[in-house]
Amino acid sequence: MARTLDPYGLSRVIRPAGVLPQAAEVLDPSLPAGPDELVIDVDHLNIDAASFKQIKDSVGAEPERIAAEIERIVSERGKMHNPVTGSGGMLIGRIREIGAAHPAREQLQPGDRIATLVSLTLTPLRLEAITKVHVDNDRVDVKGHAILFASGIWAKLPEDMADTLSLAALDVCGAPALVERAVSAGQTVLVLGSGKSGALCCAQAKDNGARVLALDISQKAVDTLVGLGLADEGIVADATKPVEVLEKISAATGGKLCDVVINCASVPRTEMGSILATKDRGRVVFFSMATSFTATALGAEGVGKDVDLLMGNGFAHGHAELTLDLLRKHPALRRHFEERFA
Amino acid sequence: MARTLDPYGLSRVIRPAGVLPQAAEVLDPSLPAGPDELVIDVDHLNIDAASFKQIKDSVGAEPERIAAEIERIVSERGKMHNPVTGSGGMLIGRIREIGAAHPAREQLQPGDRIATLVSLTLTPLRLEAITKVHVDNDRVDVKGHAILFASGIWAKLPEDMADTLSLAALDVCGAPALVERAVSAGQTVLVLGSGKSGALCCAQAKDNGARVLALDISQKAVDTLVGLGLADEGIVADATKPVEVLEKISAATGGKLCDVVINCASVPRTEMGSILATKDRGRVVFFSMATSFTATALGAEGVGKDVDLLMGNGFAHGHAELTLDLLRKHPALRRHFEERFA
Ligand SMILES: NC(=O)c1ccc[n+]([C@@H]2O[C@H](COP(=O)([O-])OP(=O)(O)OC[C@H]3O[C@@H](n4cnc5c(N)ncnc54)[C@H](OP(=O)(O)O)[C@@H]3O)[C@@H](O)[C@H]2O)c1
Ligand SMILES: NC(=O)c1ccc[n+]([C@@H]2O[C@H](COP(=O)([O-])OP(=O)(O)OC[C@H]3O[C@@H](n4cnc5c(N)ncnc54)[C@H](OP(=O)(O)O)[C@@H]3O)[C@@H](O)[C@H]2O)c1
Numbered sequence: 001m002a003r004t005l006d007p008y009g010l011s012r013v014i015r016p017a018g019v020l021p022q023a024a025e026v027l028d029p030s031l032p033a034g035p036d037e038l039v040i041d042v043d044h045l046n047i048d049a050a051s052f053k054q055i056k057d058s059v060g061a062e063p064e065r066i067a068a069e070i071e072r073i074v075s076e077r078g079k080m081h082n083p084v085t086g087s088g089g090m091l092i093g094r095i096r097e098i099g100a101a102h103p104a105r106e107q108l109q110p111g112d113r114i115a116t117l118v119s120l121t122l123t124p125l126r127l128e129a130i131t132k133v134h135v136d137n138d139r140v141d142v143k144g145h146a147i148l149f150a151s152g153i154w155a156k157l158p159e160d161m162a163d164t165l166s167l168a169a170l171d172v173c174g175a176p177a178l179v180e181r182a183v184s185a186g187q188t189v190l191v192l193g194s195g196k197s198g199a200l201c202c203a204q205a206k207d208n209g210a211r212v213l214a215l216d217i218s219q220k221a222v223d224t225l226v227g228l229g230l231a232d233e234g235i236v237a238d239a240t241k242p243v244e245v246l247e248k249i250s251a252a253t254g255g256k257l258c259d260v261v262i263n264c265a266s267v268p269r270t271e272m273g274s275i276l277a278t279k280d281r282g283r284v285v286f287f288s289m290a291t292s293f294t295a296t297a298l299g300a301e302g303v304g305k306d307v308d309l310l311m312g313n314g315f316a317h318g319h320a321e322l323t324l325d326l327l328r329k330h331p332a333l334r335r336h337f338e339e340r341f342a
Numbered sequence: 343m344a345r346t347l348d349p350y351g352l353s354r355v356i357r358p359a360g361v362l363p364q365a366a367e368v369l370d371p372s373l374p375a376g377p378d379e380l381v382i383d384v385d386h387l388n389i390d391a392a393s394f395k396q397i398k399d400s401v402g403a404e405p406e407r408i409a410a411e412i413e414r415i416v417s418e419r420g421k422m423h424n425p426v427t428g429s430g431g432m433l434i435g436r437i438r439e440i441g442a443a444h445p446a447r448e449q450l451q452p453g454d455r456i457a458t459l460v461s462l463t464l465t466p467l468r469l470e471a472i473t474k475v476h477v478d479n480d481r482v483d484v485k486g487h488a489i490l491f492a493s494g495i496w497a498k499l500p501e502d503m504a505d506t507l508s509l510a511a512l513d514v515c516g517a518p519a520l521v522e523r524a525v526s527a528g529q530t531v532l533v534l535g536s537g538k539s540g541a542l543c544c545a546q547a548k549d550n551g552a553r554v555l556a557l558d559i560s561q562k563a564v565d566t567l568v569g570l571g572l573a574d575e576g577i578v579a580d581a582t583k584p585v586e587v588l589e590k591i592s593a594a595t596g597g598k599l600c601d602v603v604i605n606c607a608s609v610p611r612t613e614m615g616s617i618l619a620t621k622d623r624g625r626v627v628f629f630s631m632a633t634s635f636t637a638t639a640l641g642a643e644g645v646g647k648d649v650d651l652l653m654g655n656g657f658a659h660g661h662a663e664l665t666l667d668l669l670r671k672h673p674a675l676r677r678h679f680e681e682r683f684a
Contacts, residue, residue, distance in 0.1 A: 118646065151645045289635070305657065
C-alpha cells in the first residue's frame with residue numbers, strides 16, 4: 001500500500017490504470033492501510049435499491065443465491081459495485097484502525113459505529129462471510145473489512161436513534177444542508193416533491209424563516225407536511241406539467257413566484273416546472289437524480305429565465321449532524337420519518 | 343390569437359394541449375400577432391449543426407432536397423424543429439411589428455435587424471420560400487415570418503460587425519455573462535476547453551481581474567489564448583482524465599487549486615476533472631452540453647468535495663451586449679474569432 005498520502009485512493013485502483021476508484025473495474029482492499037486511511041469492520045451493507053433488484057431478478061430471491069452473487073461481485077471487483085446497474089449503496093461498521101494522518105484522527109476512535117456516506121462503488125471491500133440477507137429491505141449482514149480514504153465521508157451513528165431512522169435521514173442529508181445555505185428569512189420557497197428529502201428540506205426552509213410551499217402529486221403527502229407544521233401551504237400538482245405548476249404557483253404567490261425552488265421529485269421532466277415557478281434572478285436547486293442537464297440549461301434559455309441553476313451536491317460540511325439535529329428539533333418530523341421511511 | 347398577455351406563447355400550441363411551445367408537436371404561426379408578441383420578417387435560418395447534418399444524411403446534399411425537407415418540417419410543425427435530432431437553431435430577420443404590450447416596446451422599432459437567441463424549436467414560423475441553401479455552413483436564406491413571445495430573447499445585430507462574427511459570439515453569449523458574475527479579482531480561475539466559449543470566458547475572467555488558466559487537449563489552442571493575452575498560463579491535458587487534470591492543476595497552483603472552474607469542453611466525462619481542480623467551497627460552472635447531472639452530483643459526493651455546482655444557463659440579462667463588447671474591447675480576441683469561428 002502507498003506509504004504516502006492518497007486522499008482519493010488512487011493507489012487502490014488495480015485497473016484500468018490512472019482512473020479514480022469509482023471508475024475502476026477492480027480495487028485492492030488488502031491491508032495494511034495507508035497513513036491517511038480508515039479501516040472499518042463492516043457489519044451491514046445497505047445495497048442500492050436498483051442494484052439489489054437487479055440481483056434478485058437475475059439470480060432469484062433465495063437469500064443464499066443473493067449472498068453468493070454479492071460475494072462473487074465483491075471478490076471479483078474488490079468493491080460492491082453492481083456491474084449492470086453501476087450503483088453501489090452504503091455500509092455500517094465499527095472503526096478498527098485510524099491512519100496517523102487521517103483527517104478524522106481527533107473525531108473518531110476504534111469501536112465507533114459509523115455509516116459511510118460515500119458510495120460502495122468507490123469503497124475497497126473484502127467480505128469473509130454474509131451472515132444474513134434481508135430480502136425486503138436491500139440489506140445484508142456481513143463479516144469483513146472496508147477502507148475509507150481521507151476524502152471519504154462518514155457519519156457517526158447516533159445512540160439516540162435506531163439505525164433505520166438515522167440511515168433514512170443520512171441517505172439524503174445533502175439536501176437540507178444546501179437548503180440551509182440557500183434560503184434566507186422572509187423568502188418564499190417552493191419544495192417540489194413531499195417525500196423523504198422534501199420533508200427535510202421543508203423543515204430546514206421553515207427553520208430559516210421562509211414561507212414554505214410544498215408541492216406534490218399526492219394530496220395526502222402535502223397535507224401531511226402542512227399538518228406537521230413543516231410547510232405553510234400544500235399544492236397538489238403534477239410537477240411534470242410546467243403549465244400546471246406555473247398556474248398554481250402564480251396563484252399561490254399573487255404572481256410574484258418563488259425566490260428559491262428545491263426540486264426533490266423522483267420522476268423525470270420536472271425541470272421546466274421548477275424553472276417557471278422561480279422569479280427572475282431567483283435560484284433553483286435540483287436534487288432529483290432524474291434531472292437532465294440539457295433540459296435545464298436550454299429550457300431556462302428558451303423561456304428567458306435568468307435564474308441560478310444549481311445541481312444538488314450530495315456532500316456539504318456538517319450535513320449529517322445538521323440533518324440528524326433536524327429530526328431532534330422537530331419531533332413531528334421524526335415521528336413522520338419513523339412511520340414512513342425507517 | 344390570444345388578446346390577453348401570453349409571455350410563453352401557450353396560445354400558439356396546437357398539440358398536445360397544455361405543453362410549452364418547445365415540447366409541442368405543432369405550433370400556430372398565423373397572424374395577427376398577440377398584444378405582447380413581436381413579428382419578424384425572416385431573412386436567414388441558422389440551422390443547428392446536428393439538425394442540418396441529419397437532413398443532409400437523410401435527403402442528400404443537393405440544395406433543392408435540403409430546402410424541400412426544411413419546408414416540409416416547417417409547414418407540418420409551424421416551427422423549424424427537427425423531429426429526429428430534437429434541435430432547432432436560430433434566425434436573423436427584421437422587425438415587422440412590435441406588440442403594444444411587448445417588453446421591448448421602447449428598445450426596438452420596425453426594420454431593426456435582430457437575431458433570436460431562443461431556439462427555433464419554440465419559434466412559430468411560416469416560410470413563403472427558401473431562396474438559397476448554404477450547404478457548408480448550415481444556413482438558408484428565406485422569405486417568411488416568425489413570432490417572438492414576450493419571454494423570447496433577441497439581440498440587435500451590430501452594424502460594426504459582420505453577421506458571421508456577431509452570430510458566432512451570440513451563439514455562446516451566456517457563458518461570459520455568467521463568468522462576469524461568478525469571478526472576482528484576485529481569484530484563480532480555470533477555463534476548461536479553449537474553443538469558442540472558452541476564449542470568451544478567459545477574456546471575461548481576465549477583465550474581472552483573475553489569474554486565468556486555460557486547459558485544452560491541444561497545445562496550439564492554449565498557446566493561442568496565452569499569446570492573445572486572454573490567459574495567464576496554458577495547460578495541455580485531457581479533461582476526460584481527472585487524475586491528469588488534478589496533477590497538472592495542483593502543480594500550476596502550488597496545491598491550492600482553483601476558486602472557480604468554468605467547463606467549456608465539448609466532450610463527455612469532464613465532470614470529475616472539473617470538480618477535483620476546484621478548491622473546497624469553490625465553484626464549478628458547467629456550460630458543456632455533454633455534462634451529466636448524475637456524474638456531477640454523485641461524483642462530487644464520492645470524493646467529498648463541498649463545491650457549488652452550477653449549470654450554465656444560456657440566458658442572463660445583458661448577455662448579448664456584454665459579449666459583443668468583449669470583442670470590441672479585445673481586438674486580438676476579435677481577430678481570433680474572425681479567423682477561427684466567423
Ligand atoms: N444528490 C443528493 O444528495 C440527493 C439528496 C436527496 C435526494 N436526492 C434525489 O432526490 C430525489 C427524491 O428523493 P427522495 O428520497 O425524497 O424520494 P421520495 O421519497 O420518493 O420523494 C419523491 C416525491 O416526489 C413525488 N412525486 C412523484 N411524481 C411526482 C409528480 N409527477 N409531481 C409531483 N410530485 C411527484 C413522490 O410522490 P409519490 O410517492 O406519490 O410518487 C414523492 O412524494 C431522488 O431522485 C433522490 O435520488 C438526491
Ligand atoms: N448553455 C450555454 O449557453 C452554452 C454556452 C456556451 C457553450 N456551451 C456549450 O459548451 C461546449 C463548448 O462550446 P464551444 O462552442 O466553445 O465548443 P468548441 O469551440 O468546440 O470548444 C471546445 C474545446 O474543448 C476542446 N476539447 C475537446 N476534447 C477535449 C479534451 N478531452 N480535453 C480538453 N479539451 C478538449 C476542444 O478541442 P478540439 O477543438 O481540439 O477538439 C475545443 O478547443 C458545447 O457543449 C456548447 O454547447 C453552452
